[in-house]
Amino acid sequence: MPRGPIDIFLILLFMALLPLKANGAEKGHTETLLEGAKKEGRVVWYATMNITDAKKIIDAFEKKYPFVKVDLYRAGSQPLLNRIASEYRGSRYLADVAETNIFESHFLQKKGFFQPYHSPEAKFFPSQFKDANGFWVADYILYYIIAYNTRLIKSSEAPKSYQDLLHPRWKGNIGLKDDAVRWYGALLEYWGEEKGKVFMNHLAAQSPRLLGGSYGLISELIAAGEVPAGIVYAPTVESLRRFKGAPIDWEAGLDPVVTSVIALYxxxxSPHPSSTKLFIDFFLSKETQQFLVAMNRVPARLDIEPISPKLHPGRLKIAVIRPEMSEKFDHYSREFKETFSK
Incomplete structure (x- = not known):
């Protein structure tokens, strides 16, 4: 049935008022949190982020909300999660918010150590970077990519796909972290077990150099020409290339770009629920996510431009290391060792 001018006017008016209604709801949400946070006056953050960067987030938060003090505990993902588990076993509920890898946090989530919180900022994050039930939202992401030394390798010969690594020129010339199990498992899940194992066996036949230490160290070895190419983190490559002029680069057409997610829970x-929600909203906000760019991190928000256009998640074929994959970690760990330690 055709609609008359009045009907159309009412529809347009309703659509125009929807954003105002949403903004009003968000304003009311924030005002409620502010009222509660002023009474609590504190939030306890368990973080994996380095202390220098975490302090910048804290300073900005306390400047905006001077009535809330942030107490920081910093550790690696596994020690941090072990501490939470130990505290909860002893009925000591000290932490409000945890910032850690979704892969390692999976078992604690299954045991009920976290609660859902649907932050109004979550709408700016794509579905693959937030839990469907509201248990976590990514604060930043890490890409596994193929980096290469630009002095040793011409752009036309640079590895643009995983299959390129099977070319004879790469035999003995690929750096691979000696425990790259998550990368291994994510590719098998993305391609399927059969195709994934065929590729990994062919890659092992290329005699990659299994390297200990961090992905940052492997990036520096590539930049120094000690190893022509390798699997490393993209932000580190961009930092070496842009700020140190290092001869290292990567190709953004890789399919897929295995991605690790660090998220807020x-x-x-939580002993300070209003302050916690206020802190999470602040952390996920555009203003704070912009801080992460200066920290050489890749924000998960799509309305933030990272330090290099190549790093924007909307321009890459992402394969997230899913939390559930942690249940097969031991299996993939054995397979990785069997495949690459022959």
Whole structure:
């Protein structure tokens, strides 16, 4: 049935008022949190982010909300999660918010150590960077890519796909971290077990150099020409290339770009719930996500431009290392060792 001018006017008016309604709801949400946070006056953040960068986030938050003090505990992902588990076993509920890798946090989430929180900022993050039930939202992401030394390798010969690594020129010339199990498992899940294992066996036949230490160290070895190419983190490559003029680069057409997600969780027994939600909203906001760019991190928000256009998640074929993959970690770890330690 055709609509008259009045009907159309009412529809347009309703559509125009929707954003105002949403903004009003968000304003009311924030005002409620502010009222509660002023009474609590504190939030306890368990972080994996380095202390220098975490302090910048804290300073900005406390400047905006001077009535809330942030207490920081910093550790690696596994020690941090072990501490939470130990505290909860002893009925000591100290932490409010945890910032850690979604892969390692999976078992604690299954045991009910976290609670859902649907931050109004979550709408700016794509579905692959947030939990469907609201248990976590990514604060930043890490890409596994193929980097190469630009002095040793011409752009026309640079590895643009995983299959390119099987060319004879790369035999003995690929750097691979000696425990790259998550990267291994993510590719098998993306391609399927059969195709994935065929590729990994062919890659092992290329005699890659299994390297200990961090991905940052492997990047520096590539830049120094000690190894012509390797699997490393993209932000580190961009930092070496842009700020140190290092002869290292990567190709953004890789399919897929295996991606690790570091996310924010609200603890199930958060002692300062209003301050916690306020802190999470602040952390996920555009202003704070912009800080991450200066920290050489890749924000998960799509309305933020990273330090290099190549790093924007909307321009890459992403394969997230899913939390559930942690249940097969031991299996993939054995396979990785069997494949690459022959």
């Amino acid at each position: 609200m603890l199930a027994k």
